[in-house]
Amino acid sequence: MDQPLDPRHLTRRRQRGVALAGALVIALLAGAWGVNRLVAPSVDRDTLRIVEVHRGAIADTVSAAGVVVPVHEEVVVAPARTRIARVLVKPGQVVQKGELLLELDAASIRLAIDNLEEQIAQQDIRVQSLSLELAQKQRDLNAEIELLALDLEAAKVKQDRYARLLKLGAVSASDVNGVEVEVKRKQIELKQKRESVAGSRASTQNDVAGARLQAQVLRKALAQQQELLAQAQVRAPFAGMATWLLTDLGASVEAGQQVAKVSELHNFRVEATVSDFYARYLEAGQPVRVSYSGQSMAGRVQTVLPEIKDGTVTLVVALRDPANALLRNRLRVDASIITAQKADALIADNGPAFNGKGMQELFLVEGSRARRVPVELGLGDGQSVEIRSGLKAGDRLIASDMSRYRDLESIRISN
Secondary structure, three states: OOOOOOHHHHHHHHHHHHHHHHHHHHHHHHHHHHHHHHHOOEEEHHHOOEEEOEEEEEEEEEEEEEEEEEOOEEEEEOOOOEEEEEEOOOOOEEEOOOOEEEEEOOHHHHHHHHHHHHHHHHHHHHHHHHHHHHHHHHHHHHHHHHHHHHHHHHHHHHHHHHHHHHHHOOOOHHHHHHHHHHHHHHHHHHHHHHHHHHHHHHHHHHHHHHHHHHHHHHHHHHHHHHHHHHHOEEEOOOOEEEEEEOOOOOOEEOOOOEEEEEEOOOOEEEEEEEEHHHHHHOOOOOEEEEEEOOEEEEEEEEEEEEEEEOOEEEEEEEEOOOOOOOOOOOOEEEEEEEEEEEEEEEEEEOOOOOOOOEEEEEEEEEOOEEEEEEEEEEEEOOOEEEEEEOOOOOOEEEOOOOHHHOOOOEEEEEO
């Protein structure tokens, strides 16, 4: 016959059951914690760069490598084939306008000038001789014309007398005809002599005009040689710096060969090169930030050169302050061309985690964990990126390189 159990025994059994259940729960929790430690690795917070999404202005920029160059730079070339006779300044030396930089050997030019001057003198003498000859011819011909005119007048008088004598029967008709022929001959001779005066004058004047024209041609050639002689004295075209000189004494140079270069001292611009991939985004007038040694200078795209060379496009940037004390000739700088801007957008500080525009998987920080979320990125200026969708103001993102965790949905952040 069954006996009722002792109440104390039942109490102990219930206590043991509760204890076992509690131990089981603790064991399950510990196992879950251990599995979580294995499945979701942790990252030290101090090794992460965490940025906060906020509202602000953003610009889309294209990065370019730039070189500072003078706005005004002039190359001086040799006027003729010659050699370097003397060097008076050094590269990098500041020079004044008109200051003598180089002297070129001008012996051949001086010889050419002497020859031309002699030829001009000969032509001048020829012009004088022809003029004197013409004057003498004119005097001689005029004298002959005067004599012929007198002869003609005498023949006409004789003709009139014979005509009267013929009426009186004192002379024959043949005598009268002879006198008339004499008159006509004198008239023809006088006409020919007058025509010869005009022909002689025209001929001599043509010779004089030809000599003067030749002298004029020679004088133009002389002026060119004198200009070449002046150019043999290589002088600074304006005040600036002699950035380059051909300094080898006695070195031969060809006509048109560069012998010196002078650049402005305090007026610079930037020539920047960028991949031709961005050529369609570039245009004149776009704002530019030029950076050097942690300082930034403002400018604008002045010209985009149409030529693509070695996969790059060259553009000229006009600086707002072209005389900035930081600027030096051939200084290498960084240029950021602003192709688009937004005054009010969701933005975050840039970091290795952001890779261009479009949809990306980024880690959103939520307390001690970071969860992978899809985020659409937009404009970027190198310092900040635009968040187009997927986040809101106040959200915090991991901006560090998280490529090693690209296959995980979440990670723990340890302090």
